[in-house]
Amino acid sequence: MNAVTEQDAYLEAVRRALSDLDPAVRDELLEDLPEHFAEVAAEGDATLVERLGPPEAYAAELRTAAGLGVAATPAARGLDDRISAVVRRARGVVGVADRKTGPLLGYGKASEFLRMLRPGWWVLRGYLVAMAITWLTSNGNEAGLLPRLGGSTLAAALLLAVCLVASIWLGRREPTLSSTPRTGLAIGGVFLVLFGLVVFDKADRYGGGWDTPQSVSGNPYDYVQDVYVYDENGNPLTNVTLYDQGGNPIQLGDPYRCQEAFYQAQAGAPMYPYCPNQRPYVVAPRAGQVSEPQAEPTEGPPAAGPSATPAPTATPTEVPTPTPTN
Amino acid sequence: MRSSFSTVDTTQLLKGVLDLAVLAVLKDEDGYGYDILRRLRTAGLDEVGDASVYGTLRRLFQAGLLTTYVVPSEEGPHRKYYGLNAAGRDQFNRAGKTWRTFAATMDGLLDERGVAA
Numbered sequence: 001m002n003a004v005t006e007q008d009a010y011l012e013a014v015r016r017a018l019s020d021l022d023p024a025v026r027d028e029l030l031e032d033l034p035e036h037f038a039e040v041a042a043e044g045d046a047t048l049v050e051r052l053g054p055p056e057a058y059a060a061e062l063r064t065a066a067g068l069g070v071a072a073t074p075a076a077r078g079l080d081d082r083i084s085a086v087v088r089r090a091r092g093v094v095g096v097a098d099r100k101t102g103p104l105l106g107y108g109k110a111s112e113f114l115r116m117l118r119p120g121w122w123v124l125r126g127y128l129v130a131m132a133i134t135w136l137t138s139n140g141n142e143a144g145l146l147p148r149l150g151g152s153t154l155a156a157a158l159l160l161a162v163c164l165v166a167s168i169w170l171g172r173r174e175p176t177l178s179s180t181p182r183t184g185l186a187i188g189g190v191f192l193v194l195f196g197l198v199v200f201d202k203a204d205r206y207g208g209g210w211d212t213p214q215s216v217s218g219n220p221y222d223y224v225q226d227v228y229v230y231d232e233n234g235n236p237l238t239n240v241t242l243y244d245q246g247g248n249p250i251q252l253g254d255p256y257r258c259q260e261a262f263y264q265a266q267a268g269a270p271m272y273p274y275c276p277n278q279r280p281y282v283v284a285p286r287a288g289q290v291s292e293p294q295a296e297p298t299e300g301p302p303a304a305g306p307s308a309t310p311a312p313t314a315t316p317t318e319v320p321t322p323t324p325t326n
Numbered sequence: 327m328r329s330s331f332s333t334v335d336t337t338q339l340l341k342g343v344l345d346l347a348v349l350a351v352l353k354d355e356d357g358y359g360y361d362i363l364r365r366l367r368t369a370g371l372d373e374v375g376d377a378s379v380y381g382t383l384r385r386l387f388q389a390g391l392l393t394t395y396v397v398p399s400e401e402g403p404h405r406k407y408y409g410l411n412a413a414g415r416d417q418f419n420r421a422g423k424t425w426r427t428f429a430a431t432m433d434g435l436l437d438e439r440g441v442a443a
Binding site for chain 2: 059
């Protein structure tokens, strides 16, 4: 019985060593082996390994003699084998892309070009490390583009200098390192790039806000809340309507700014000022002009104006005071 | 050191002629794997590896030079017998001639330099 299990174990080991082959091919190849092992076992007391060598060597010999290459379908492999197969295939794809994109950049291979950019990456890496340090020590509150450690620009400059020099020094030493630290550096680099993308995105929103919805911020009259019109004599006009060159009423400010305005706001084109009682200037009337309600709206309504009947009712009721009230 | 060198040498040589050797031992009589291996050893090819013979059988069969049939066996696993078909015979004759010519050339080369057989 022991002999049978030994043969089974040997056969199983050979099968494992051939596991990269197509199952049909492998089974054909293994078909004769039980007979072989039984014959060998019947010949003497020696174990199969003593007589035939390790099963892996046996499998390799079988494979070579059968004219089957080492490369084969990745079906039914161990996890390690599958991973290495994926890595190999990925390397192949990257290699092809490398050669194909090289000429676009004016080089034999894209990697030649990228290799020249390496010092640039060292500098960027130093900067990103400085940013990461600032980010981590400030709990993510420093969202600018400079690593202002503790909010200080001087600290930013020092930290940047240290990190840049360290990164460049490390970059130059990298080829002499063993594979484990190099892998660590590569993984760290990937994380830094991801971190950098997040930080730049934040800083971009924080600083510029170009792509936020309030993109009408180019309007210079954004701050205007109300419009006060004065005639040449400094008398304030009320119920003025403004039109653009196309006859469209111009809407400025906040029609709901005060209570009077609130009632007025319903009535089509805005009448300025919304809040006549809050006018910014009160001008001292000159003699003979005080009580004359001659306030004419300076711009007449164009023909197209819909509710264009500005009622020019001057209200010179203010106590004459010479200068601006605020 | 010397003997291991010679072992490698024979193994290398065998790689080139194992096909022909297997065809030769099957020319007159069909045989199963281990049987073929034994015939080769008996004929003096001691260095031939077990797995090499089984692999070679599989390759020759794949190349369409062999026929196979299974003979059940009472004790132990069944045996797969191999025999030459017409293509196999043809191949045996051609490869045999090639070997003869090659061996004669080598013999001549060595004879001229007084290497003993």
